[in-house]
Amino acid sequence: VRTILTTLALLLVLTAATTGLAYVDLRGFSGLAALAIASAKALAVLAVFMHLRGSPRLLWTIVGMAVACLGVLLVLTMSDILTRGGLETGAVEAGPRVPFR
Amino acid sequence: MSAPAPAALPFDDPAHQREAAVLGMWVFLAAELLFFGGALAAYAGYRGQHERAFEAASNRTRIGLATANTAILLTSSAAMAGAVGAARAGRRRAAFAGLAATILLGSLFLAIKAAEYRAEIGEGLLPTRGFRWDGPDAPQARLFFSFYFVLTGIHAAHMVAGLGVLATLAVRLLRRGDPGANAVEVAGLYWHFVDLVWIYLFPLLYLFGRHRP
Numbered sequence: 469v470r471t472i473l474t475t476l477a478l479l480l481v482l483t484a485a486t487t488g489l490a491y492v493d494l495r496g497f498s499g500l501a502a503l504a505i506a507s508a509k510a511l512a513v514l515a516v517f518m519h520l521r522g523s524p525r526l527l528w529t530i531v532g533m534a535v536a537c538l539g540v541l542l543v544l545t546m547s548d549i550l551t552r553g554g555l556e557t558g559a560v561e562a563g564p565r566v567p568f569r
Numbered sequence: 570m571s572a573p574a575p576a577a578l579p580f581d582d583p584a585h586q587r588e589a590a591v592l593g594m595w596v597f598l599a600a601e602l603l604f605f606g607g608a609l610a611a612y613a614g615y616r617g618q619h620e621r622a623f624e625a626a627s628n629r630t631r632i633g634l635a636t637a638n639t640a641i642l643l644t645s646s647a648a649m650a651g652a653v654g655a656a657r658a659g660r661r662r663a664a665f666a667g668l669a670a671t672i673l674l675g676s677l678f679l680a681i682k683a684a685e686y687r688a689e690i691g692e693g694l695l696p697t698r699g700f701r702w703d704g705p706d707a708p709q710a711r712l713f714f715s716f717y718f719v720l721t722g723i724h725a726a727h728m729v730a731g732l733g734v735l736a737t738l739a740v741r742l743l744r745r746g747d748p749g750a751n752a753v754e755v756a757g758l759y760w761h762f763v764d765l766v767w768i769y770l771f772p773l774l775y776l777f778g779r780h781r782p
Binding site for chain 1: 776
């Protein structure tokens, strides 16, 4: 129970931090910071609440495969979109845009 | 429920049965991850194209309510983790209390989400013919709200399904007393996954661009 409460406290602190940080101008790193905090929270949930810590290798393989597939999905989608200039006409001359800045 | 119940037929022993149940849920969650991943990839692509318009639209969402809701959902996940631990240890009352707290907090999340929807629909932000947008880039803002309502909508639908499962388990705990620790654990995995999705939806939909006036 203590581990659960410690994890919850950490998650709540990170939530408050990410909302506060959203109002600070991080010069283009706002998106990266928000996603980093989200990933830290996700790791805490996965490791403690979902018991991934100490789970058998087979389970890790499944989770790893899922994350790898998601990675392929995102990387291929973005590599297409970022290199074709624009989805709509008029955005072409603007060149590739990086989302979530 | 911690009593060493005999394993169901295809399994050699309870440990084997538990492993299979947990593994099955993880395989399902892997599929779910790609389901949400596809929608998020599309969202990321459009966001890159219409950054300023999406940020302006994003700033119209209720960040205070969303932050509160994030905290509520994370707390519900902690309660669920407690319920799973109690079920494993055979403490029925504690398991029921954990499930009840999870259901309560999950319902509170949905109630707050409904209040958000209500306010946004009242402002004409529902991306239908009645969509109202005063600033520039109205079509792009409308696109953002399409993603906003669909992404939060399918997340809410997942929560409703999860609440149904949790309520069934809670009722079984009250009546016959033994839905089995495996059932509680697998339901817990699903609930935490829904929490994980929200952990990413929250910054993606609510936070980006807040620092710009």
